[in-house]
Amino acid sequence: MNERRETPTVGVTAGSAFDLSIEQDVFAGLDVTLRPVDVESTDDLIAELADVDAVIDRLLAAPYTTEVIDALTECRIIARCGIGVDALDTDHAAERGMYVVNVPVYCQNEVSEHTLLLILALQRNLPTYDSAMRDGIWAQDVTTPTVHRLDGQRLGLVGFGTIARLVAEKAQAFGMDVVASDPYIDSAEMGEAGVEKRSFEAVLDDSDVVSLHAPLVEETRGTMDAAAFERMKDSAYLVNVARGGLVVEEDLITALREGEIAGAGLDVFAEEPSSQGDSFPPFESPLREFDNVVLTPHVAWFSEEANDERRRTAASDVRRVLEGEVPENPVNDPQ
Numbered sequence: 001m002n003e004r005r006e007t008p009t010v011g012v013t014a015g016s017a018f019d020l021s022i023e024q025d026v027f028a029g030l031d032v033t034l035r036p037v038d039v040e041s042t043d044d045l046i047a048e049l050a051d052v053d054a055v056i057d058r059l060l061a062a063p064y065t066t067e068v069i070d071a072l073t074e075c076r077i078i079a080r081c082g083i084g085v086d087a088l089d090t091d092h093a094a095e096r097g098m099y100v101v102n103v104p105v106y107c108q109n110e111v112s113e114h115t116l117l118l119i120l121a122l123q124r125n126l127p128t129y130d131s132a133m134r135d136g137i138w139a140q141d142v143t144t145p146t147v148h149r150l151d152g153q154r155l156g157l158v159g160f161g162t163i164a165r166l167v168a169e170k171a172q173a174f175g176m177d178v179v180a181s182d183p184y185i186d187s188a189e190m191g192e193a194g195v196e197k198r199s200f201e202a203v204l205d206d207s208d209v210v211s212l213h214a215p216l217v218e219e220t221r222g223t224m225d226a227a228a229f230e231r232m233k234d235s236a237y238l239v240n241v242a243r244g245g246l247v248v249e250e251d252l253i254t255a256l257r258e259g260e261i262a263g264a265g266l267d268v269f270a271e272e273p274s275s276q277g278d279s280f281p282p283f284e285s286p287l288r289e290f291d292n293v294v295l296t297p298h299v300a301w302f303s304e305e306a307n308d309e310r311r312r313t314a315a316s317d318v319r320r321v322l323e324g325e326v327p328e329n330p331v332n333d334p335q
Contacts, residue, residue, distance in 0.1 A: 005074075008053035008322050009033045018058060022308060026315035032322065040274040046071040054318045056081065058311060061274040063087040069096055077101060077321040079314035082301070084243060085331050086216045094332040101317045101329045103310045105162075107301040112166035114300035115241050118265030119171075119209055121294045122237045123150060128291060146262065148208075151175030156207025158200065158223065159214035159242070160185045167211060168195050179203055182214075204231040209239060216243035224248065229255035237263050241300040244269040253286050256293065263292030267300040 012023055015036030023034055037048040040061050045068045049055055055078045057064075064078060069092045072078075077099040080088060083106075090100045121127065125147050132139035155171045157164045160182035168178045172194060179196045180203065187197035200223075204210060210232060214220045224238065224247040232238070238261060240247055249270050255261050266287065273281035287293050301310075317327035 005053065007031050007033055009035055009051065010054045010056060010318060010322075011049040011052040012036045012056045012058065013039055013061070014058040018307075018311070022311045023056065023315045026312060026319055030319060030322065042068050049075070054322060055079065056311075056314050056318055058314075060087055063089075064093075065089055066092050069093050069098065072096075072098070077318055077327065079318050081310045081314045083107075084216060086243065086245075090332040094334045097334045099317075099321055099327055099330050099334055100332050101314065101327045102331055103313045104329055106309045106313065107303070107306040108163050108166055110303045110306050111163045111241050111300045112170055114267060114296070115163075115167045115211055115239055116170050116174075118239050118241070118267070118294055118296075119150070119155075119211070119237070122209075122239075122263050122265050122292070123148060123153075127294055131291075149175075153177070153208040154179060154206060156180070156198075156203035156210045157195070158182075158203060158210065158212045158246075160190060160195070161213060161215075163241075164211075164213035165193055167213065168193055176209075179207065201231060204228055206233065207236060208233070209237045211239040212242045212246050214242060214246060216245045221245050222248045224252065226251040226254065229260050232261050234259055235262050237261065237265065239265040241267045244272065249285075249287070256287075256290050263290070263294075265294040267296045268298055272298055 010032055012020065012034055015038050020034050020036060035052065039045050039048055042062050042065055045062055045064065050071045051074055053074050054076055057078065058081045060080065060082060064087065066089050069089050075098055078088065078093065080100065080102045083102055083104055085100060085102050088100050093100050125144060129139065151174060153176050155176045155178045157168060157178065157180035160180045164180065171178055179198045180190055181198055181200040190197045214223065229251060252264065256264065269285065273283055287295060317329055320327050
């Protein structure tokens with residue numbers, strides 16, 4: 001890196017989606033230049049951010065690859081306004097002396113609420129009823145065998161972090177029996193939450209809903225593949241509010257077409273359109289074909305409160321680094 005400038009520049013992505021009010025408040029009294037940009041690709045990241053001293057990424061639209069990290073020659077910190085950092089080359093950033101930080105705690109309630117929203121929408125046949133009503137059809141189908149009470153059903157959680165624990169608590173309030181698999185959490189800890197620890201295979205075998213809450217790392221990528229769907233009950237639903245890469249989407253589509261599972265509620269996908277700019281990009285996927293699939297555009301994290309909190313937390317860590325301090329939420333250790 002070159003000699004530091006007197007007035008650092010902070011690149012702030014999703015410039016068209018959000019104003020700068022929160023960031024301006026966090027940096028009040030510090031001489032910085034905020035540069036709002038919209039990016040959709042790694043080429044955009046390089047073109048727009050190559051000379052900045054810091055980055056606040058508010059809607060992760062493109063991965064921060066080795067090439068991107070190398071191009072950010074002046075950058076001291078990349079702040080991810082979210083939890084997952086699987087799209088950032090954190091190790092290479094550390095080698096370049098660059099912090100990567102995230103916001104580890106900000107949307108647990110929102111994501112757990114969205115999980116229950118998807119479960120209820122699937123179990124109560126909401127998409128079909130809503131679609132018929134909007135078409136002017138009073139489709140009071142009270143003979144369908146696919147609507148069941150939640151009380152007494154089994155929810156299987158894959159991963160048992162903070163969000164999964166909140167999902168368990170909310171599901172138990174509906175009378176659901178909750179089981180979970182997580183190699184890093186012992187049975188005693190799960191038992192304190194009223195949850196039974198099981199193997200991944202056992203969770204798949206007899207859960208009425210399988211809900212994914214694992215981080216996306218090499219060992220979890222493609223967890224839900226053809227073999228996993230074959231193990232699930234044909235009356236069971238899959239819910240994913242974690243990361244799209246946990247699911248092999250081609251295998252899920254096959255499982256839905258062949259009736260191996262009853263349906264799915266999905267907020268995340270293997271390929272997601274850019275959310276930056278002021279347009280609504282198209283979503284192209286065979287998953288749109290299915291009436292028994294509920295789709296939402298990666299919004300489980302969102303509430304006005306959560307959005308403000310994540311932006312403020314990320315910007316605060318950037319300010320700390322620009323002032324020569326250590327950030328509160330580093331995910332790497334710069335050399």
